Amino acid sequence: MEILAITVIVLLFIYLYRKMRKTYSVFETLKIPGPKPVWILGNIHEFKDEDKLSMFKVWRKQYGDVYGFYEGFKPSVVVCDPELSRLILVKHFEKFHIRPIYNPFLYYPDEYSLLNEHGTRWKTQRKAVVAAFNSLPIHNVSERLCETTAEFTDMLSDAAFQFTDGFDIGRIVDRYTLDAFAHAAFDYKVNSMRDENATLYQFMKVFNESSSADNPVAGLARVYDSLVPFLQLFDTKHKSTHIQHIHELRELIEKRQKQGQQPVIDNVIDYLLFTKITDTNNKNQQRHLTVEEIVAHLNSITGGGFGTTNAALSFVLHQLTVNQDVQEKLFQEIKHNCGLFDNPDVANIHKMKYLDNVINETLRILPCAPGVARTCTEDCTINGVEFRKGMVLRIMLCPLYADDTIYPSPEQFKPERFDDEEKNMRHPNSFLPFGQGPRICPGYRIALILMKIAIVFIIRQFVLKPCEKTKDPLPTALRPMLVPRDGVYVKLQLRNNNMLST
Numbered sequence: 001m002e003i004l005a006i007t008v009i010v011l012l013f014i015y016l017y018r019k020m021r022k023t024y025s026v027f028e029t030l031k032i033p034g035p036k037p038v039w040i041l042g043n044i045h046e047f048k049d050e051d052k053l054s055m056f057k058v059w060r061k062q063y064g065d066v067y068g069f070y071e072g073f074k075p076s077v078v079v080c081d082p083e084l085s086r087l088i089l090v091k092h093f094e095k096f097h098i099r100p101i102y103n104p105f106l107y108y109p110d111e112y113s114l115l116n117e118h119g120t121r122w123k124t125q126r127k128a129v130v131a132a133f134n135s136l137p138i139h140n141v142s143e144r145l146c147e148t149t150a151e152f153t154d155m156l157s158d159a160a161f162q163f164t165d166g167f168d169i170g171r172i173v174d175r176y177t178l179d180a181f182a183h184a185a186f187d188y189k190v191n192s193m194r195d196e197n198a199t200l201y202q203f204m205k206v207f208n209e210s211s212s213a214d215n216p217v218a219g220l221a222r223v224y225d226s227l228v229p230f231l232q233l234f235d236t237k238h239k240s241t242h243i244q245h246i247h248e249l250r251e252l253i254e255k256r257q258k259q260g261q262q263p264v265i266d267n268v269i270d271y272l273l274f275t276k277i278t279d280t281n282n283k284n285q286q287r288h289l290t291v292e293e294i295v296a297h298l299n300s301i302t303g304g305g306f307g308t309t310n311a312a313l314s315f316v317l318h319q320l321t322v323n324q325d326v327q328e329k330l331f332q333e334i335k336h337n338c339g340l341f342d343n344p345d346v347a348n349i350h351k352m353k354y355l356d357n358v359i360n361e362t363l364r365i366l367p368c369a370p371g372v373a374r375t376c377t378e379d380c381t382i383n384g385v386e387f388r389k390g391m392v393l394r395i396m397l398c399p400l401y402a403d404d405t406i407y408p409s410p411e412q413f414k415p416e417r418f419d420d421e422e423k424n425m426r427h428p429n430s431f432l433p434f435g436q437g438p439r440i441c442p443g444y445r446i447a448l449i450l451m452k453i454a455i456v457f458i459i460r461q462f463v464l465k466p467c468e469k470t471k472d473p474l475p476t477a478l479r480p481m482l483v484p485r486d487g488v489y490v491k492l493q494l495r496n497n498n499m500l501s502t
């Protein structure tokens, strides 16, 4: 009996040893360099610094533009080579069209969302969502944006009078962004600027906390898939707010459905309700989207836009606060193109090159999306690098943004880097704030117009000044996008525009 037990233990030990050896020899076999893994953890224990992204910069210096590391048992290839990233995201898209799930805790109907779908279903659904955004009449969108932004600047005026020593503008920006986006895209008033308990705002906050890199439960679930059913038991707050949030979205969609098709479709919800898609499961018949599919899209587009757009806008306001010369130059451009009082005209906004540069330079120094991820769907070799089916690819952009051979003195905030002459000297893939190829961010146009209108309104009315609590460089956290960690502190001084306009 004893001999049998010992034999079983020895065999089990040999089996586990061989399995581990095989698991952690993938990169050795493929001749891809990288840090040495330890069993079970892989290399995740090396992300111990508060700044989780710094490891990618350190590894790039050690191992070059393409290297491998292990997320637990999973081999991940990191790509920092701009040309290879273009081939992956565009030319060989079909082999890398899946995005690994970034929030491990999904609840019905999250699986239908653009963020998580793949294959033919993703293609059909994505076509409908992109068409919905492209069909938005720009005039109605900008009018609704200006309406919410005027409310926002009223709130900022109150805050400027109340907190003369400065305040965290990021807290108001978060709620403004959600209100402005929902009003512009869905013609839906969330009103979280006035009511912090608004369901959509509360859900977005909890959703981001649940998938934050600081959340150890989500971190474990992301690395060890098999533990998800168990770890999900701890995701109670996200689950309960998700149920309420989905219920409200369903009610909103059903209300619009009852109102019937309007003569002019001017929002994403109505477009998705009344458009038809090709049903590949049913002999390519045309059909309407189901309410559950629309719920999933509204959820993923607000999820994709919240956490990114608000962080980006807060980052811009921070950079303008600590770079007074840039703020003054931008004010002059705004005054010249939009005047000081009327609602800004979208055509004039598009003319403002310096504003564009300021946003780009902010997204370089503080990239709210520091990388793009894909899963490889078949064994292949691209530019001499061998990829295996099932491998995760992390196209890390933040190390490129801090590379002094691409961006000299990278720590300096210099919007002029994005002047055409300088920009054209760089590889186009050395700056990809919204991803690239067929899976590029579908919300980038509305995100940019929202940010630009907000900046025009703010800079025309106030001078942003540093206060005692302003920190430069700004501390950041991955939640799961790069966001300000401890707020964005500024002091607002009202401009005397009546004098300026004369």
Ligand code: HEM
Pocket: 099, 114, 115, 116, 126, 181, 300, 301, 302, 303, 304, 305, 306, 308, 309, 312, 368, 369, 371, 372, 373, 433, 434, 435, 436, 437, 438, 439, 440, 441, 442, 443, 444, 446, 447
């Ligand atoms: C500054 C603001 C934003 C940034 C920096 C940003 C960035 C990104 C990035 C890097 C991706 C991945 C692209 C890829 O895999 O190639 C993405 C995807 C996505 N974004 Fe955005 N985004 C922003 C705003 C928005 C907004 C306002 C929306 C709402 C429409 C949105 C919705 C989405 C969705 C649904 C996806 C997934 C698309 C798919 O997989 O087909 N994003 N975004």
